[in-house]
Amino acid sequence: MPTAIEIFKHLPKKNCGECKYPTCLAFAMQLANNKAKLEDCPYLSDAGKSALASSSAPPIRMVRIGTGHNAIDMGDETELYRHDKRFFHPAAFALRVSDDLGDEELAKRIEHARSLRFERVGQVLRMDAVEVEYRSGDPHRFTSFVKKVATDIDWPLVLRCHDPAAMSSAATQVKDGRPLLHGADAGNLKDMAAVAKANGCPLALCADDIGKLADLVEGARKEGVEDLVLDPLPLSMKELLERCTVIRRSAIRKTFRGLGYPIYLSIPAGRDGVLMASTAVMKYGSILAFEDLPAANALPLMVLRQNIYTDPQVPIQVKPDLYPVNNPGPDAPILMTTNFSLTYFTVLSDIEKSKIPAWLQVVDTEGLSVLTAYAAGKLTADSVNNALMASGAKDRSSAGVLVIPGMVARMSVKLNEATGLKVVVGPKESSGLPKFLRSIV
Amino acid sequence: MEVPVPKEKWTGSIGVMELGKAGGDGSMRLGGNKGLPFLSFEDGTRRKVALAGWMADSLEDVPQPVQDAFGEHIKDPVSWARAWTEQGADMLCIHLTSTNPEEGDAAPQQAAETVMAVLEASGLPLVVYGSGHEEKDAKVMEKVGELAKGHRLLLGQAEEGSYKSVAAAALANGHAVVGFSNLDINLAKQIVILLTDFGVERKDVVIDPLMAALGMGLEYSYSVNERIRISALAGDAMLQVPMICDCTSAWKAREATEDVPHGGDTLERGIWWEATTALAALLSGADILVLGHPEAMDIARHSIKELGGDA
Numbered sequence: 001m002p003t004a005i006e007i008f009k010h011l012p013k014k015n016c017g018e019c020k021y022p023t024c025l026a027f028a029m030q031l032a033n034n035k036a037k038l039e040d041c042p043y044l045s046d047a048g049k050s051a052l053a054s055s056s057a058p059p060i061r062m063v064r065i066g067t068g069h070n071a072i073d074m075g076d077e078t079e080l081y082r083h084d085k086r087f088f089h090p091a092a093f094a095l096r097v098s099d100d101l102g103d104e105e106l107a108k109r110i111e112h113a114r115s116l117r118f119e120r121v122g123q124v125l126r127m128d129a130v131e132v133e134y135r136s137g138d139p140h141r142f143t144s145f146v147k148k149v150a151t152d153i154d155w156p157l158v159l160r161c162h163d164p165a166a167m168s169s170a171a172t173q174v175k176d177g178r179p180l181l182h183g184a185d186a187g188n189l190k191d192m193a194a195v196a197k198a199n200g201c202p203l204a205l206c207a208d209d210i211g212k213l214a215d216l217v218e219g220a221r222k223e224g225v226e227d228l229v230l231d232p233l234p235l236s237m238k239e240l241l242e243r244c245t246v247i248r249r250s251a252i253r254k255t256f257r258g259l260g261y262p263i264y265l266s267i268p269a270g271r272d273g274v275l276m277a278s279t280a281v282m283k284y285g286s287i288l289a290f291e292d293l294p295a296a297n298a299l300p301l302m303v304l305r306q307n308i309y310t311d312p313q314v315p316i317q318v319k320p321d322l323y324p325v326n327n328p329g330p331d332a333p334i335l336m337t338t339n340f341s342l343t344y345f346t347v348l349s350d351i352e353k354s355k356i357p358a359w360l361q362v363v364d365t366e367g368l369s370v371l372t373a374y375a376a377g378k379l380t381a382d383s384v385n386n387a388l389m390a391s392g393a394k395d396r397s398s399a400g401v402l403v404i405p406g407m408v409a410r411m412s413v414k415l416n417e418a419t420g421l422k423v424v425v426g427p428k429e430s431s432g433l434p435k436f437l438r439s440i441v
Numbered sequence: 442m443e444v445p446v447p448k449e450k451w452t453g454s455i456g457v458m459e460l461g462k463a464g465g466d467g468s469m470r471l472g473g474n475k476g477l478p479f480l481s482f483e484d485g486t487r488r489k490v491a492l493a494g495w496m497a498d499s500l501e502d503v504p505q506p507v508q509d510a511f512g513e514h515i516k517d518p519v520s521w522a523r524a525w526t527e528q529g530a531d532m533l534c535i536h537l538t539s540t541n542p543e544e545g546d547a548a549p550q551q552a553a554e555t556v557m558a559v560l561e562a563s564g565l566p567l568v569v570y571g572s573g574h575e576e577k578d579a580k581v582m583e584k585v586g587e588l589a590k591g592h593r594l595l596l597g598q599a600e601e602g603s604y605k606s607v608a609a610a611a612l613a614n615g616h617a618v619v620g621f622s623n624l625d626i627n628l629a630k631q632i633v634i635l636l637t638d639f640g641v642e643r644k645d646v647v648i649d650p651l652m653a654a655l656g657m658g659l660e661y662s663y664s665v666n667e668r669i670r671i672s673a674l675a676g677d678a679m680l681q682v683p684m685i686c687d688c689t690s691a692w693k694a695r696e697a698t699e700d701v702p703h704g705g706d707t708l709e710r711g712i713w714w715e716a717t718t719a720l721a722a723l724l725s726g727a728d729i730l731v732l733g734h735p736e737a738m739d740i741a742r743h744s745i746k747e748l749g750g751d752a
Contacts, residue, residue: 083664115703210444237747241479249447259444274713275744278720282663296705299696300655300713304721307660342658349693435543
C-alpha cells in the first residue's frame with residue numbers, strides 16, 4: 001500500500017469535499033488506511049486511477065464464498081503480526097463430508113457441524129462451511145450428493161474433487177451458492193479453470209512447492225480466473241507453519257501478487273490435525289477443512305480463533321450484569337469491577353478461589369480496565385449506581401456492602417452517597433481477593 | 442518459477458543460558474536462537490524448548506485434574522518429582538506453597554530441604570517459587586539458594602517493587618532469576634534492567650511476561666511475546682534472554698473444564714485447553730513451558746518435535 005503522500009500526488013487537489021473528506025490530503029490519508037475507496041473521488045484522472053488502482057489493490061485478494069448472510073470473506077489481510085494492526089477475516093472452519101456416505105450418516109455429520117456452536121462474550125462461535133469430497137468415483141452420484149447437501153444446509157460449500165468432468169457437473173448445479181472449487185493442480189489446471197470460469201466460482205490451487213503454486217496462479221489468471229485460493233498441501237505442523245509464513249510474507253513484505261491470495265488447509269483427523277489447525281489459526285490460514293472435529297477440540301480451537309482475531313485496539317467486553325459467584329445468597333456482599341474481559345476473568349477466578357459466595361457487579365466501562373476507566377471518567381459513582389440499579393443488585397443482595405477495587409479507593413465517599421451502600425475498599429490487586437474476602441466474612 | 446524465501450534480516454539473537462548442576466546428567470542449555478520460532482529457513486539451529494513439570498509442596502492450589510492425573514504422588518514432592526521424571530519432563534517447577542504464613546507456614550529450612558530432596562530424586566534442573574508472600578519468600582529463597590548452591594536453580598520471581606531479595610539469593614549462590622512482568626513489553630524490559638543494575642548478569646535472567654491462558658487474555662500474551670521476540674532479534678539487548686511461559690492458568694478457565702453443551706469430554710477439553718495455550722506460547726517465543734497435566738506435556742512435546750524443534 002502506498003503512503004498518503006504518494007497517493008496525494010495522483011489526486012486532483014481540488015479539495016472539493018465530494019468524497020466526504022474536507023481535503024484531498026485527508027482523503028489520501030483515509031485511502032492509505034484502507035478506510036476510503038478510490039471510486040469516492042469523482043475527479044480522479046484515468047492515469048491517476050490506473051496508477052493507484054494497481055498499487056492500492058490489497059496485497060492479499062479478498063475472495064468470497066457462499067452468498068447472503070452465511071457468506072465467508074477470506075483474505076484481504078494486511079499484516080504479518082496482529083499487534084501491527086489486526087487480523088481481519090477469521091479462519092473459516094469447514095467440516096468435510098464425502099459422497100460415499102448414506103443419507104443417515106450425512107444427516108449425522110451435518111447435525112454434528114451445526115451442534116458445534118457456542119456463545120462466548122457476546123459472540124457466536126461456530127462452524128462456517130461444509131466441504132463435500134468426491135470419493136465415489138461416480139460423477140452422477142457426486143452431483144446429486146452435492147445438490148442434497150446444498151438443500152440440507154445453507155452454509156457455503158467447498159467441492160473437493162480433482163476430476164474436471166465430475167466437478168463441472170456438480171458445480172453447475174450449485175453455482176448460485178458460489179462454492180469454492182478444490183481444486184486445480186498441475187495436471188488439470190486448464191480444465192478446472194474453465195469450470196471455475198464457466199460457473200463464476202473461486203478456485204483453489206494445490207501444490208506442495210511455493211514456486212509451483214505461483215506457476216498455478218499465473219496459469220489460472222491467464223485462463224481468466226482471478227478469485228483464487230492457495231493450498232500448499234502441508235503434511236506436518238512444520239510444513240504448514242513455514243509454507244504459510246512464506247506465502248504471507250511474500251504477499252505482504254514483497255507485495256508479490258503471485259501469492260497474494262487466501263490460504264486453504266486440509267486438516268487430518270486426530271491429534272496431529274488439531275495441532276495443525278491451531279497452528280493454522282495463528283499462522284495465516286483462511287479456511288480449514290476438517291476431516292473430523294471432535295466436540296472436545298472444537299471449543300478450544302474456536303476460542304483460539306476468537307482470541308487471535310480480536311482487534312488489539314478494541315478489547316473484548318463482557319456483558320454488564322450482576323454475576324453470582326460460589327452460589328451467593330442475599331447475605332453475600334457485592335463486589336464491583338469493569339467489563340474489560342481480562343479484568344473480569346481475573347477477578348472472577350480469584351473470587352472462585354476464595355470459595356466465599358459473592359455477587360460480582362460488572363460495570364460498563366467500554367472495555368477499559370479499572371484505573372484506565374476511572375481516569376477516563378467511565379467508572380464513576382453514577383455509572384456504578386446505574387449498573388447496580390439496572391441489574392437489581394440491591395434487591396438480590398441485602399448485605400448492604402459494596403466492595404470496590406483498591407485502586408479506586410478515592411471513589412468511596414461519592415459511591416456511598418450515590419448508592420447508599422457501605423463501601424469497603426478491597427485489595428489493589430485482584431490476587432489479594434481470597435485473603436481479603438475471608439477476612440470480611 | 443523461483444520465489445525467493447522472504448527472510449527477515451535479524452541482527453540480534455537470544456542469549457544462551459545453562460541450568461542444572463554443571464556437568465550433571467540433567468543439565469541443559471537454553472536460548473541461542475537467531476530467528477522467529479520454528480522457521481528453519483531463518484534460523485538453521487534446532488530450537489530447544491524445555492518442558493517443566495509444575496508441582497507444589499502443598500495441595501491448596503493444585504487443580505483437580507492434575508491431582509487426578511498424579512494420584513497419591515502429589516502428597517509427596519519427591520514422589521511427584523519422580524512421576525514427572527518418568528513422564529519425560531526436562532525440568533521441574535516447584536511452588537513452595539507450604540511456606541505461606543496464612544496456610545501451613547512451613548519453615549524456610551524445611552522448604553529448602555524439600556527442594557534438595559526433589560533435586561536428589563529427579564536429577565533435573567529446577568525452577569523454584571515461594572508462596573507469593575513477599576516477606577516470607579525472601580527468607581525462603583535465601584535458604585533455598587544457600588542449600589542448593591551448585592545446582593544452578595532458576596529462582597522466582599523478581600518483579601518491579603520486589604526483586605532485591607530473590608536477586609540477592611541468586612547472586613550469592615550462582616543461581617538464575619525469573620524476571621516477571623505483567624503483559625507489557627516495556628515492563629518486561631524494565632525488570633531485566635533493574636536486575637542487571639542490581640548486579641545480576643543477563644545470562645542469569647529468564648523473563649516471564651505472564652502467559653495468559655486461552656480465553657483469558659491469550660491474545661495479549663501472544664502479541665506481547667511476539668513483540669518481545671521481534672525486539673530482541675532486532676537488537677534490543679535487554680530482551681535477549683530466554684522466556685518462560687507458565688500455561689497452568691488454563692485450568693483456571695471455567696470453559697476448560699465446565700460442562701458445556703456439545704463441548705465434549707471435560708477432561709479432554711481441559712487438557713487441550715492447556716496444550717493450546719502451550720502452542721500459542723511456543724509459536725510466540727517460549728523457551729521454557731511450565732505444564733500441569735502430563736498429557737498436555739505430551740502434546741506440547743509432540744508439537745515441538747513436529748515443528749522441527751528439540752524436546
